[in-house]
Amino acid sequence: MSPQNPAQQQQQPDREVSLDEFDEMVRSKYGIPQGLWKGMAGQESGDDWNAKSPTGVKGKYQVTKATAAQYGLNRDDPWDQTVAAAKHLRAQYDALGSIRNDKERWLGAVGRYYAGGDAVKSDGTLSSASPDGVYNPAEHVDRVARNWAQL
Numbered sequence: 506m507s508p509q510n511p512a513q514q515q516q517q518p519d520r521e522v523s524l525d526e527f528d529e530m531v532r533s534k535y536g537i538p539q540g541l542w543k544g545m546a547g548q549e550s551g552d553d554w555n556a557k558s559p560t561g562v563k564g565k566y567q568v569t570k571a572t573a574a575q576y577g578l579n580r581d582d583p584w585d586q587t588v589a590a591a592k593h594l595r596a597q598y599d600a601l602g603s604i605r606n607d608k609e610r611w612l613g614a615v616g617r618y619y620a621g622g623d624a625v626k627s628d629g630t631l632s633s634a635s636p637d638g639v640y641n642p643a644e645h646v647d648r649v650a651r652n653w654a655q656l
Contacts, residue, residue, distance in 0.1 A: 538653075544652030545594070568580040576592050600614075601625065613646075620637075624636070
C-alpha cells in the first residue's frame with residue numbers, strides 16, 4: 506500500500522486511496538481534461554512515477570524543484586508532485602484566457618508547462634525554441650495532443 510500523504514488525508518479523511526486514485530482526484534479538482542492529463546503523463550514520463558530526465562526533472566509529471574517549491578511542495582514526493590503539476594498546468598491554462606478555443610487553450614497550457622511562459626504567445630502560437638535540447642514546445646505539444654486524441 507502507498508504511504509498516506511497529509512494533504513490526501515485532509516481531502517479524504519475516512520478513506521485511504523492509492524496514488525493513482527489521488528492522481529485522478531487532483532486532476533478532477535483542477536478541472537483538467539482526463540485525456541489531456543493522461544496524455545501529458547505519457548509524454549512527460551511514459552506514465553512512470555519514478556522517471557528521471559537528464560535535464561534534472563523527475564517523476565510522472567517531470568516537475569522541477571522550483572515549480573514544486575513555487576506551490577510550497579516537494580517534487581520528490583509523488584503526492585506533492587501530482588498537486589504541483591495540476592496547480593501549475595491549471596495556472597498556465599488560466600494565464601491563456603485570450604485563447605477562446607478550450608482545447609487550444611489547454612494545449613497552450615501544456616506548452617507553457619513544458620517550456621515556460623514565453624513558449625506560447627497570447628494567440629496560442631507555440632515557440633519552436635527548445636529549452637532543454639530535447640523537444641521544442643511545438644513538438645512537445647504535438648506529441649501530447651496525439652496522446653490525448655488516442656485516449
